[in-house]
Amino acid sequence: MFDGLTAKECLLRGVRLVGPSALSPPAVTLEPHHALLDIAFHDFQRNGASVDVVHHALDDPSPLLLSEERAVPGRAAFSRVWERNRLAHMVSLAPATAEGGAHGVPCHEVAPRIAVVPGDGVGREVVPEGIKVIRALGLSFDFEELPWGCEHYERTGRMMPEYALSTLAGYDAIYLGAIGWPTVPDHISLWECLLPIRKTFEQYVNLRPVRLLPGIRCPLAGRGPADIDMLFVRENTEGEYSGTGGRVHVGTEAELAVEVPVFTRRAIERCARYAFGRAQERSGRLVSVTKSNASRCSYVLWDEVVGGVARDYPEVQVERVHVDAMAARMVLRPDTIDVVVASNLFADILTDLGAALQGSLGLAASGNLSLGGAGPSMFEPVHGSAPDIAGQGRANPVGAVWAGALMLRHLGYDAEAGRVEHAIETVCAEGRVLTGDLGGTATTAEVGDALVGALR
Numbered sequence: 001m002f003d004g005l006t007a008k009e010c011l012l013r014g015v016r017l018v019g020p021s022a023l024s025p026p027a028v029t030l031e032p033h034h035a036l037l038d039i040a041f042h043d044f045q046r047n048g049a050s051v052d053v054v055h056h057a058l059d060d061p062s063p064l065l066l067s068e069e070r071a072v073p074g075r076a077a078f079s080r081v082w083e084r085n086r087l088a089h090m091v092s093l094a095p096a097t098a099e100g101g102a103h104g105v106p107c108h109e110v111a112p113r114i115a116v117v118p119g120d121g122v123g124r125e126v127v128p129e130g131i132k133v134i135r136a137l138g139l140s141f142d143f144e145e146l147p148w149g150c151e152h153y154e155r156t157g158r159m160m161p162e163y164a165l166s167t168l169a170g171y172d173a174i175y176l177g178a179i180g181w182p183t184v185p186d187h188i189s190l191w192e193c194l195l196p197i198r199k200t201f202e203q204y205v206n207l208r209p210v211r212l213l214p215g216i217r218c219p220l221a222g223r224g225p226a227d228i229d230m231l232f233v234r235e236n237t238e239g240e241y242s243g244t245g246g247r248v249h250v251g252t253e254a255e256l257a258v259e260v261p262v263f264t265r266r267a268i269e270r271c272a273r274y275a276f277g278r279a280q281e282r283s284g285r286l287v288s289v290t291k292s293n294a295s296r297c298s299y300v301l302w303d304e305v306v307g308g309v310a311r312d313y314p315e316v317q318v319e320r321v322h323v324d325a326m327a328a329r330m331v332l333r334p335d336t337i338d339v340v341v342a343s344n345l346f347a348d349i350l351t352d353l354g355a356a357l358q359g360s361l362g363l364a365a366s367g368n369l370s371l372g373g374a375g376p377s378m379f380e381p382v383h384g385s386a387p388d389i390a391g392q393g394r395a396n397p398v399g400a401v402w403a404g405a406l407m408l409r410h411l412g413y414d415a416e417a418g419r420v421e422h423a424i425e426t427v428c429a430e431g432r433v434l435t436g437d438l439g440g441t442a443t444t445a446e447v448g449d450a451l452v453g454a455l456r
């Protein structure tokens, strides 16, 4: 993708330069932003070219962005990666030649860096299978494991180190297993690990495909894969999980707890826009889940904002459905549902129902998308650490592998994501190598191997 780009163009695009040659030391050992500029400065000086550009960049702390128009056709997602995480991706800078000088230096793309947080329980069993499948595609992604989670908490009193968020900020994506263990209260494991990541990097969309795969038995009588193919877009930063609230008179009879839902126009709108975009690509149908009959403020705002965004997408047919009716509809008429946009709480509950419709929680995958440039996105199976089956090699790895496919697509590897999804469909349709939750006897690793074998 970067063949033919000069060092100057790379610098202008805010791409981190890594020099394999004596020209520049590897940037990976240095802080990204200044390392980029230092190395580029060094290279430009050595080649006697464009020092002004570098000075300008050094003086200007604001990031340099790759604009949408310069995105490469067919790899459009990359422009979003640059905007979001512009200094984390690497290209290598070949030694300057007598003919080329700094302006003629060709650069080429190298592997995305993925922060792997296997976490707790079965998270540690399913994530290696996802990595196995991605490696089998022939992609040389750079996976770096970060041993955070409840065991880390028990050793250190923290779910992840103090510097964790700035470390994660340097990666192209985060691949997560599961966080939580019975020895650590859920509110600690959630509020000191997953939620700070989602909030800091403004992973404002939680994307959840709900698809019944061929070969998998649906708990709804008479329903097959053609009936269950939904895409949930969950607002992921606020609502009932905003964290606003407190307790007073703790431990007394007068104890009081207040938890305040927070709904902002900005968060609803950006999430709705994403959902409308996805609906436009798919069937042109969108359900907006609400409860504006009983809730007099927050869901009224929700409806108003979704209604406003709808005016920009006249070709998308929007339906407003109350959350209770939506739960019933998912069971009674799932075939009428395509893209769904819902608040943090409502989508949390409805997508667990969705996982049940898929035939097993072990099949469900999700992506926490940071679409505005605040940091990397995070991809994870929907299930938790499953202490009841952890350590026994019985966990279904399909949800984690599918989350890997969502990550590939997000990073611009559409064809590879399609190959992984096709392998998942094949293994499920054949039904020979399945874990216990789907009625099979295979181990986690055996399913991983079968998925690798089914890659086209």
Ligand code: ATP
Pocket (backbone or CB within 6 Å): 122, 126, 179, 180, 361, 362, 363, 382, 383, 384, 385, 386, 387, 388, 389, 394, 395, 396, 397, 399, 435, 437
């Ligand atoms: P959390 O609150 O972290 O979401 P949870 O306690 O609600 O977790 P899980 O840990 O996901 O739920 O487990 C719920 C049930 O689903 C358990 O019986 C568990 O064994 C089963 N389960 C979860 N993940 C898998 C998997 N990958 N394969 C097979 N069964 C699974």
